[in-house]
Amino acid sequence: MRIATIGRFSLGIFVAGALGLGASACAPTGKSSSAAGLLAGDAATRTYVPPGSYDEYYAFLSGGFSGQVTVYGLPSGRLFKQIPVFSQFPQTGYGYDEDSKAMLNTTFGFVPWDDAHHTEMSLTNGVPDGRWLFINGNNTPRIARIDLKRFETEEILQIPNAAGGHASPFATPDTKYVVSATRFSVPIPQKDVPIDSYKQNFKGTITFVKADVPGKMDVAFQIMMPGYDYDLGHAGKGPSDGWFFFTTYNSEEANTKLEVNASQADKDYIAAINYKRAEECIAAGKGKKFGGSYVHNYVDPATRIAKSETKTGVTMLYPADCDGLVYYLPTPKSPHGVDIDPTGEYIVAGGKLATVIPVHSYTKMIKAIADKQFEKTIDGIPVIKYDAVIAGEVKNPGLGPLHTEFDGKGNAYTSMFISSEVVKWKLGTWEVLDRIPVYYSVGHIMIPGGDSKKPWGKYLVALDKIAKDRYLPTGPEGSRSAQLIDISGDKMKMLLDFPTMGEPHYAQAVPASLLQPGSLKFQKLADNKNPNVTTSEAGGGITRTGKRVDVKMIAIRSHFAPDNLEGVELGDTVYFHVTNIEQDWNIAHGFAVFGSNNSGITLPPGETRTVRWVPQATGIYPFYCTDFCSALHQEMQGYVRVSSPALHVPLSANVSKVSQTQLGRLPAKHGEKQ
Amino acid sequence: MATQMGTGYLETASVPVPAMLGTVAARDLTGSLMPNLSRALTVIASLLLVGLFFVPMWRVQLVAPQYPEGLGMRIGVSYVAGATPTDLANINGLNHYVGMKHITPDAIPELHYMPWVVGGLILFGLLAALVGNRKLLIGWVGSFLVVGVAGLVDFWRWEYDYGHNIDYAHAIIKIPGMNYQPPLMGVKQLLNFTAVSWPDIGAWLAFAAFGLGVIALAFALRVRAAKSSNILGF
Ligand SMILES: [Cu+2]
Numbered sequence: 001m002r003i004a005t006i007g008r009f010s011l012g013i014f015v016a017g018a019l020g021l022g023a024s025a026c027a028p029t030g031k032s033s034s035a036a037g038l039l040a041g042d043a044a045t046r047t048y049v050p051p052g053s054y055d056e057y058y059a060f061l062s063g064g065f066s067g068q069v070t071v072y073g074l075p076s077g078r079l080f081k082q083i084p085v086f087s088q089f090p091q092t093g094y095g096y097d098e099d100s101k102a103m104l105n106t107t108f109g110f111v112p113w114d115d116a117h118h119t120e121m122s123l124t125n126g127v128p129d130g131r132w133l134f135i136n137g138n139n140t141p142r143i144a145r146i147d148l149k150r151f152e153t154e155e156i157l158q159i160p161n162a163a164g165g166h167a168s169p170f171a172t173p174d175t176k177y178v179v180s181a182t183r184f185s186v187p188i189p190q191k192d193v194p195i196d197s198y199k200q201n202f203k204g205t206i207t208f209v210k211a212d213v214p215g216k217m218d219v220a221f222q223i224m225m226p227g228y229d230y231d232l233g234h235a236g237k238g239p240s241d242g243w244f245f246f247t248t249y250n251s252e253e254a255n256t257k258l259e260v261n262a263s264q265a266d267k268d269y270i271a272a273i274n275y276k277r278a279e280e281c282i283a284a285g286k287g288k289k290f291g292g293s294y295v296h297n298y299v300d301p302a303t304r305i306a307k308s309e310t311k312t313g314v315t316m317l318y319p320a321d322c323d324g325l326v327y328y329l330p331t332p333k334s335p336h337g338v339d340i341d342p343t344g345e346y347i348v349a350g351g352k353l354a355t356v357i358p359v360h361s362y363t364k365m366i367k368a369i370a371d372k373q374f375e376k377t378i379d380g381i382p383v384i385k386y387d388a389v390i391a392g393e394v395k396n397p398g399l400g401p402l403h404t405e406f407d408g409k410g411n412a413y414t415s416m417f418i419s420s421e422v423v424k425w426k427l428g429t430w431e432v433l434d435r436i437p438v439y440y441s442v443g444h445i446m447i448p449g450g451d452s453k454k455p456w457g458k459y460l461v462a463l464d465k466i467a468k469d470r471y472l473p474t475g476p477e478g479s480r481s482a483q484l485i486d487i488s489g490d491k492m493k494m495l496l497d498f499p500t501m502g503e504p505h506y507a508q509a510v511p512a513s514l515l516q517p518g519s520l521k522f523q524k525l526a527d528n529k530n531p532n533v534t535t536s537e538a539g540g541g542i543t544r545t546g547k548r549v550d551v552k553m554i555a556i557r558s559h560f561a562p563d564n565l566e567g568v569e570l571g572d573t574v575y576f577h578v579t580n581i582e583q584d585w586n587i588a589h590g591f592a593v594f595g596s597n598n599s600g601i602t603l604p605p606g607e608t609r610t611v612r613w614v615p616q617a618t619g620i621y622p623f624y625c626t627d628f629c630s631a632l633h634q635e636m637q638g639y640v641r642v643s644s645p646a647l648h649v650p651l652s653a654n655v656s657k658v659s660q661t662q663l664g665r666l667p668a669k670h671g672e673k674q
Numbered sequence: 675m676a677t678q679m680g681t682g683y684l685e686t687a688s689v690p691v692p693a694m695l696g697t698v699a700a701r702d703l704t705g706s707l708m709p710n711l712s713r714a715l716t717v718i719a720s721l722l723l724v725g726l727f728f729v730p731m732w733r734v735q736l737v738a739p740q741y742p743e744g745l746g747m748r749i750g751v752s753y754v755a756g757a758t759p760t761d762l763a764n765i766n767g768l769n770h771y772v773g774m775k776h777i778t779p780d781a782i783p784e785l786h787y788m789p790w791v792v793g794g795l796i797l798f799g800l801l802a803a804l805v806g807n808r809k810l811l812i813g814w815v816g817s818f819l820v821v822g823v824a825g826l827v828d829f830w831r832w833e834y835d836y837g838h839n840i841d842y843a844h845a846i847i848k849i850p851g852m853n854y855q856p857p858l859m860g861v862k863q864l865l866n867f868t869a870v871s872w873p874d875i876g877a878w879l880a881f882a883a884f885g886l887g888v889i890a891l892a893f894a895l896r897v898r899a900a901k902s903s904n905i906l907g908f
Binding site for chain 1: 743759760763764767771846847
């Protein structure tokens, strides 16, 4: 039934699926089915990565309300890893263990969740370079940096004076800055006012974050903007390098029923910000000292333990004090995406309620500014006349244009949320070349490098908001969905469906060769500078400091040492510092204690993790390895005795029989025999 | 004559081989001196052995389903090492399951004196070429053979001990009758591991050096026979 409406490409996939299940009775008959079958076979070969072979691209999908990032291979759509960022992750202990807990600190205290939105790869000369991946938390505005040697979150910076960090964390072509613009305007600084005093009291901010030194992200400056909603952004490149573009909506400044009240104006704005000019104004002392506290969390490179620091105060720029800093480009109907083509000339807006895709010209913008082609000024921000800046409009592209990516061959691809399709059109002529349905309600799309100077224009991934009937049902709520589309030819071809975690707001992808060679295999034990590291079988032990008990132990196939612990008393807080002394790729251990109110932890090779445990009753508590590490994994266990303080059980940490025998097989004996 | 003795090996080494074939040192007529070709080959052979200090002699590779990239050992004149900095520790870690001993390079005495033996062999070869005495050459080839055979036997014996001297009392996996001796050369299945053992560059250098020594000796003996017949017949 659905076949007819979906079209021939997915019909092919449907047939392939049916044949794969051997349910030949379901397969449509006749001419169309054989044609579709051929297409399905074609799609199957293009996405088939044989067992043991590697994908062409790494793709990083935002995990939306999961707070995480997911790593997929393209073209197979295979999920490789979920990288915990803004949310606690019991699978590894991220946000639970003593080492990573501090990553989730904010001025609101420990915030164990966020709504992860946009992934952004670090850039060199406007091209993705594979050093880091940035992602923003929208709810409690934060920007995280993920190291792409470890595929781990290493830094999170909270954004002060903002509520909702949506237009984030887009980078400048050299990654000098990543940005964050407030999604929700609020009183800045915060104060207790009637909500309907919006127009007097509510403001937006745009934040530039210094991002090019790992571990040292910080707010460079903020710009105080009118109280609109700031949606998405992208840096200029090439000729437009030095400019940053942000979409705004709710220029009506409504504070209730925005879906109607913020959709009244014919046009909202793209804010064009000359950040080189901002640097000049700050150097000239035109920035104002402004309050605002924020927390910066980073993994100490030596100890691998996360640290938090609270900072106060930023430099605030007001557009009225710094002429030439901000211009507004009128743009139809609540634009979402603002995307700069690889040449840096065209500024494409996704006016989500518009019937056209408006494209501004950077050259025209510069000329209009020189000629003062302004229609009015808002809070010191000149509004350039629409006709003076518009380069062209893509007519009848579909319904609900949201976001545009580029293939580097002069074509643009725009997602159409309402008509649920991807539309290919030509830059310069603005003619629609092709369209393909996607399933369903596509938000962002992604071409590897498709927002950079150098797109790898072979595939496009549609990131859909709704999956409905695309997969076997799993109750009322299922996964979201993505489709892989071949864009190497004139016509787009649907290749693959794959489910996604959370809601994939945006994605980045780069050729595997950029990351594969540098991917770390294990932490060298010699480089492990954790203060509680244990590097040898006999190096562990148990110590007491008042009511605090510290246990140091090693994990190696297939035992912990020590593994019998006594002298812990009810009322103590126990810290297990466990070091995985394996020096081999992928040989992880885990650690969990019976009845613990905390998460278990995963121990990558060569690393130390500390987990806190407060025993609730006297007795014997087993602990064990939670990651099937070896043939004798089931034997990888130990016991802690928790006693009444009245018994005065002395502290002891024994090494098990097994590890004693292993110690007995150490070198000296061997030498004697030789 | 005297000049040729003093600098001979350098000069002859640079002379094209066909030209040398006919060249015989004058004192060869007495039967105690090596022909220049033999001296050149002996020098080359000795210098090839210098390479043993820079490249491994033997390689053992262990591959299992869980170790697709393999764990490797490299054996040189003075060391046993992992193919990567962590391979040896990982091999030892795995070996504890079956009760094998740790491989501890410091505890293998051969690794301490083998560099001196090889160094001696190099000096001996150079001396034989310099002096040009045929008996020295015979002595050199002979001692090379003894060192080579003894080295291989010792390596095999070491592998035998390593593979058979199992601590069954504490072994985690006990398989009666199973030994874990890796092959000297070739491929052998040891439980889940396929052990592959082959000569590495150093061994090929040594084989080549020995081959050159044998050719040098054979040539020296042939020339002597030829000279003898010359004296007798003409
Ligand atoms: Cu384990």
